[in-house]
Amino acid sequence: xxxxxxxxxxxxxxxxxxxxxxxxxxxxxxxxxxxxxxxxxxxxxxxxxxxxxxxxxxxxxxxxxxxxxxxxxxxxxxxxxxxxxxxxxxxxxxxxxxxxxxxxxxxxxxxxxxxxxxxxxxxxxxxxxxxxxxxxxxxxxxxxxxxxxxxxxxxxxxxxxxxxxxxxxxxxxxxxxxxxxxxxxxxxxxxxxxxxxxxxxxxxxxxxxxxxxxxxxxxxxxxxxxxxxxxxxxxxxxxxxxxxxxxxxxxxxxxxxxxxxxxxxxxxxxxxxxxxxxxxxxxxxxxxxxxxxxxxxxxxxxxxxxxxxxxxxxxxxxxxxxxxxxxxxxxxxxxxxxxxxxxxxxxxxxxxxxxxxxxxxxxxxxxxxxxxxxxxxxxxxxxxxxxxxxxxxxxxxxxxxxxxxxxxxx
Amino acid sequence: xxxxxxxxxxxxxxxxxxxxxxxxxxxxxxxxxxxxxxxxxxxxxxxxxxxxxxxxxxxxxxxxxxxxxxxxxxxxxxxxxxxxxxxxxxxxxxxxxxxxxxxxxxxxxxxxxxxxxxxxxxxxxxxxxxxxxxxxxxxxxxxxxxxxxxxxxxxxxxxxxxxxxxxxxxxxxxxxxxxxxxxxxxxxxxxxxxxxxxxxxxxxxxxxxxxxxxxxxxxxxxxxxxxxxxxxxxxxxxxxxxxxxxxxxxxxxxxxxxxxxxxxxxxxxxxxxxxxxxxxxxxxxxxxxxxxxxxxxxxxxxxxxxxxxxxxxxxxxxxxxxxxxxxxxxxxxxxxxxxxxxxxxxxxxxxxxxxxxxxxxxxxxxxxxxxxxxxxxxxxxx
Ligand SMILES: [Cu+2]
Numbered sequence: 001x002x003x004x005x006x007x008x009x010x011x012x013x014x015x016x017x018x019x020x021x022x023x024x025x026x027x028x029x030x031x032x033x034x035x036x037x038x039x040x041x042x043x044x045x046x047x048x049x050x051x052x053x054x055x056x057x058x059x060x061x062x063x064x065x066x067x068x069x070x071x072x073x074x075x076x077x078x079x080x081x082x083x084x085x086x087x088x089x090x091x092x093x094x095x096x097x098x099x100x101x102x103x104x105x106x107x108x109x110x111x112x113x114x115x116x117x118x119x120x121x122x123x124x125x126x127x128x129x130x131x132x133x134x135x136x137x138x139x140x141x142x143x144x145x146x147x148x149x150x151x152x153x154x155x156x157x158x159x160x161x162x163x164x165x166x167x168x169x170x171x172x173x174x175x176x177x178x179x180x181x182x183x184x185x186x187x188x189x190x191x192x193x194x195x196x197x198x199x200x201x202x203x204x205x206x207x208x209x210x211x212x213x214x215x216x217x218x219x220x221x222x223x224x225x226x227x228x229x230x231x232x233x234x235x236x237x238x239x240x241x242x243x244x245x246x247x248x249x250x251x252x253x254x255x256x257x258x259x260x261x262x263x264x265x266x267x268x269x270x271x272x273x274x275x276x277x278x279x280x281x282x283x284x285x286x287x288x289x290x291x292x293x294x295x296x297x298x299x300x301x302x303x304x305x306x307x308x309x310x311x312x313x314x315x316x317x318x319x320x321x322x323x324x325x326x327x328x329x330x331x332x333x334x335x336x337x338x339x340x341x342x343x344x345x346x347x348x349x350x351x352x353x354x355x356x357x358x359x360x361x362x363x364x365x366x367x368x369x370x371x372x373x374x375x376x377x378x379x380x381x382x383x384x385x386x387x388x389x390x391x392x393x394x395x396x397x398x399x400x401x402x403x404x405x406x407x408x409x410x
Numbered sequence: 411x412x413x414x415x416x417x418x419x420x421x422x423x424x425x426x427x428x429x430x431x432x433x434x435x436x437x438x439x440x441x442x443x444x445x446x447x448x449x450x451x452x453x454x455x456x457x458x459x460x461x462x463x464x465x466x467x468x469x470x471x472x473x474x475x476x477x478x479x480x481x482x483x484x485x486x487x488x489x490x491x492x493x494x495x496x497x498x499x500x501x502x503x504x505x506x507x508x509x510x511x512x513x514x515x516x517x518x519x520x521x522x523x524x525x526x527x528x529x530x531x532x533x534x535x536x537x538x539x540x541x542x543x544x545x546x547x548x549x550x551x552x553x554x555x556x557x558x559x560x561x562x563x564x565x566x567x568x569x570x571x572x573x574x575x576x577x578x579x580x581x582x583x584x585x586x587x588x589x590x591x592x593x594x595x596x597x598x599x600x601x602x603x604x605x606x607x608x609x610x611x612x613x614x615x616x617x618x619x620x621x622x623x624x625x626x627x628x629x630x631x632x633x634x635x636x637x638x639x640x641x642x643x644x645x646x647x648x649x650x651x652x653x654x655x656x657x658x659x660x661x662x663x664x665x666x667x668x669x670x671x672x673x674x675x676x677x678x679x680x681x682x683x684x685x686x687x688x689x690x691x692x693x694x695x696x697x698x699x700x701x702x703x704x705x706x707x708x709x710x711x712x713x714x715x716x717x718x719x720x721x722x723x724x725x726x727x728x729x730x731x732x733x734x735x736x737x738x739x740x741x742x743x744x745x746x747x748x749x750x751x752x753x754x755x756x757x758x759x760x761x762x763x764x765x766x767x768x769x770x771x772x773x774x775x776x777x778x779x780x781x782x783x784x785x786x787x788x789x790x791x792x
Contacts, residue, residue: 128691138702147792149700151692159767160700160792176691180675182705202706202758203673206691282767296704297762303704 039218039334040191046217047210049125049194056121060114125195128206131176133169137207139179139186139199139221140302141387142228142370143319148248155244161251162280163313164306165320166216168247171238171338175209182302187223190236196222211238213338216345221319227371228388233320243342250346250410251310255283258408267405270398278305278389281409301382305389312349312410318370318389322358329353348410356403363399365391414536416461423454466536490531496524527552568621571628578631652722652745654781675699675707678721678777678787681714685777685787698788699777703761711746711755718748719779723789725761726773765791 038044045051133154138145146168148154148161155170169175179188181199188207189196197207211217221232239247258264271279272286280294297303306317315333316323323330329352336344361369372388373379379386394402412420430447461467499521506514534548535541576584598616602608676699677688686695701707711721725742742762746755765775775789 129693131691131693134692136700136702138705145702147700147702149696149792150698150790151696151700160790162792178691180702180705182702200673202708204675204690204708205673280764293763295763303760303762 040220042191044192046192046215047194047212049208049210050192052121052124053195056117059117063110125208126206127208128176130174132173133175135167135169135175135177135209137167137177137179137188137199138182138304139188139225139232140182140304141184141226142221142232142372143306144186144188144221144232144234145304145306155241155248157248159252161248162307163251163310165316165318166235166237166314168237168239168244169209169211170241170244171211171214172241173210177207177209179205179207182304184225185223186221186225186232188219188234189222190217190219190234192217193236198223209236211236214238214240214243214341214345215336215338216334216341226387227373228319231319231321231370235316235320237345239342239345243346246346247313250313255281255309256408257284258405262404263401264404264408267401267403270394270401271405274392274394274398275308275402279308280305282307282309299385301385301387308406308409310409311406312354312408313346315349317359318362318366321370322362323355324349324359325353326355349407351407354407359403359406360399362389363392363394363402367391413461413466414532415466416458419454419458419461423451423458426451426454490528492524492528492531496521496528499524526555564621567628568624571625571631574628574631574636575624577636578634580637652720652743652780671710673708674710675701677710677712679712679714680719680721680779680782680785683715683782683784685779685785687777687787698790700790700792701759701761703764703791706758706760709757709759711749711757713749713751713753713755715782716751718750719782720748721746721755721757722778722780723757723759724774724776724778725759725789725791726763726765726775728763761789761791763791765789 042050042057043054045054131153134149134151135154136147136149138147143164144167145162145164147163148157150160151157154173154175167177177188177197179197179199180203181201183201185201186199187196188199190209193209193211194207197205199205215238217236217238219234219236221229221234225232258268268284271281272284272292276284276292276294278294278296278299281292284292286292294305296305299305311317312324315325315330325333329350333341333344358369366372366389368391370388372386373382426447430444430451433447434444499517502513502517502520506512506517530551531548534544534551537544537547575587579587602613673690675689678699679686679688687699689696689699709721709723713719722743722745725744727739728742730738730740744757744759746757749755761775766773775791777785777787777789779785
């Protein structure tokens with residue numbers, strides 16, 4: 001059989017036409033793996049646990065890469081060398097026990113070789129006996145809450161601390177997260193620090209965290225959990241030991257009501273009428289002087305809303321999805337050197353860095369900013385409770401006052 | 411003149427017209443029924459017309475020679491039991507309406523089966539002038555439905571009979587009979603497998619005897635009724651009392667009731683009059699258990715002390731009615747059933763409000779054991 005010559009040349013010219021874009025795509029894919037701004041890169045571990053995983057995966061990755069190259073080369077060689085030029089079909093053989101046995105034993109050995117260190121690493125990652133600090137992590141649609149139980153660990157915690165979005169812990173310390181969920185299954189993953197762990201309602205699962213250096217490490221929910229799954233992000237923040245002590249003290253500092261006559265004071269009363277039924281601000285008292293205890297369980301489907309006592313010690317909100325600071329300040333924070341990071345982080349949202357746009361949009365219409373089933377018309381299936389924060393139809397004045405009030409929550 | 415199909419639809423038209431008249435005249439139901447029946451009549455009339463016009467679609471209405479020679483022009487041969495079955499179904503239907511729903515359902519099912527079988531048979535008999543071929547296509551269409559259904563019904567009958575037998579004979583005998591029958595089946599199976607010469611009729615006879623035996627014994631046992639099975643009574647306990655009185659309750663084998671044994675929020679152990687907690691990921695026994703708010707926390711209670719004890723979860727107080735003029739409060743309290751020494755109980759708690767921040771405030775959250783004053787363990791809800 002002969003290939004018609006025009007067909008052959010058509011094939012060649014098509015191959016030529018595809019070669020350039022093909023090469024470009026390949027090069028792009030390859031180059032993108034060297035991207036600098038890739039905080040969720042599993043190949044760049046920043047702590048012991050992630051490093052253990054990385055060490056484990058690298059060898060099989062290279063072996064698999066080599067196998068791929070060899071197999072691909074052999075296939076290509078055969079495709080070209082033995083292509084149909086009208087030659088006779090060669091003599092067919094069937095079965096070759098020696099080769100077949102070898103091809104069974106070699107992969108089995110490779111698997112055993114991968115299996116032993118895998119099991120070892122699994123045990124290392126499951127260890128809890130060397131815990132130095134325990135943090136409860138609770139997922140819900142669509143943000144994470146972190147609470148620090150009373151303990152001797154974490155350098156001593158006398159009163160529980162509750163925060164959200166950014167999980168703060170001391171660097172170089174073996175932290176144990178106890179992960180659960182309030183509604184559906186979520187999954188907690190900070191790629192630079194460890195693998196992922198599912199947050200399952202009713203079950204408490206542990207995950208080790210350790211960061212070599214102070215810094216901020218990005219992550220996101222990795223179990224599809226509904227409409228705003230993509231907005232369910234989290235930042236892990238490692239501080240140096242002294243910095244963590246400062247952070248704790250600050251989180252537990254007594255509440256300071258805004259000065260009388262200020263916009264923030266008006267904001268406080270608006271907050272009391274509009275927000276405090278869902279959001280806890282520790283130390284906030286009502287007109288009678290009684291502590292205000294939020295009851296999100298009565299209004300929100302998951303039963304929780306973020307604690308806003310220290311909102312401005314965090315840099316983003318609503319599932320770590322929207323910044324409270326300008327892009328410049330954000331870049332500075334994310335690129336800070338480990339030695340400078342803790343001090344910079346502990347400044348909180350400063351007036352110079354504060355960018356109210358996102359927060360303003362949020363207060364104007366939260367479900368507009370982050371899709372949530374908070375439409376009153378559709379609340380039947382959730383017992384009349386909102387999924388996420390509803391639109392509260394605040395006036396622009398109220399929003400201004402609340403923002404002044406919130407900027408003092410540091 | 412009239413083709414078979416149009417005769418059928420003509421009959422339908424006449425019948426439904428009569429039904430419409432009777433129904434409408436007696437004003438038995440609302441307008442909906444009348445409209446429905448009129449629609450049925452119209453549809454039948456329409457189908458009659460179409461069938462008449464196209465001569466059952468068998469041959470072109472212009473092809474006069476074809477009309478004469480078409481299978482539909484000949485009287486369809488063969489006997490059929492389906493008209494009889496359909497008749498039985500139709501008779502059962504009113505009986506069911508009077509006697510009970512189950513019979514109505516049976517009638518509907520019988521009717522539907524009869525309809526499908528009858529229609530396919532009638533159609534296949536007119537498919538060609540070759541009866542063997544016609545039988546073949548009837549089988550091809552209906553066997554994939556008939557065989558699984560018949561198989562399932564047969565198997566169901568055997569299983570049901572077997573279960574009746576097992577429920578009738580004493581519990582110990584059940585095991586022996588089970589073993590005996592199973593052995594018999596294996597022996598019989600191996601006999602057929604090894605001795606290919608076994609006469610086919612012998613196999614059929616043995617199978618028939620076996621099946622008839624099982625079904626017969628099953629029917630007899632079902633009539634005779636099952637043996638007495640002692641129930642494992644779990645005494646109910648008055649909810650909300652959570653007191654020290656544990657008489658008349660306690661689930662002796664309660665640890666069987668606990669399926670969730672891992673990834674619990676905490677295990678609370680009563681030992682030597684004291685409560686201690688084991689918390690996942692935390693070494694030793696913490697002084698207080700911190701549980702997230704609004705979250706289902708799974709707690710396991712283990713009693714290692716001599717006696718029947720329950721675990722009580724005290725979650726402070728809540729307002730009974732927030733809209734009342736003077737607020738009244740009630741304790742938020744939950745508890746497990748009492749459990750014997752060595753037993754376990756399981757409780758899920760979901761604290762709605764945080765525990766008091768001030769450790770000296772009243773209404774602290776805690777685990778307690780009624781009747782054991784020294785058994786107290788704090789709960790912190792942030
Ligand atoms: Cu999620």
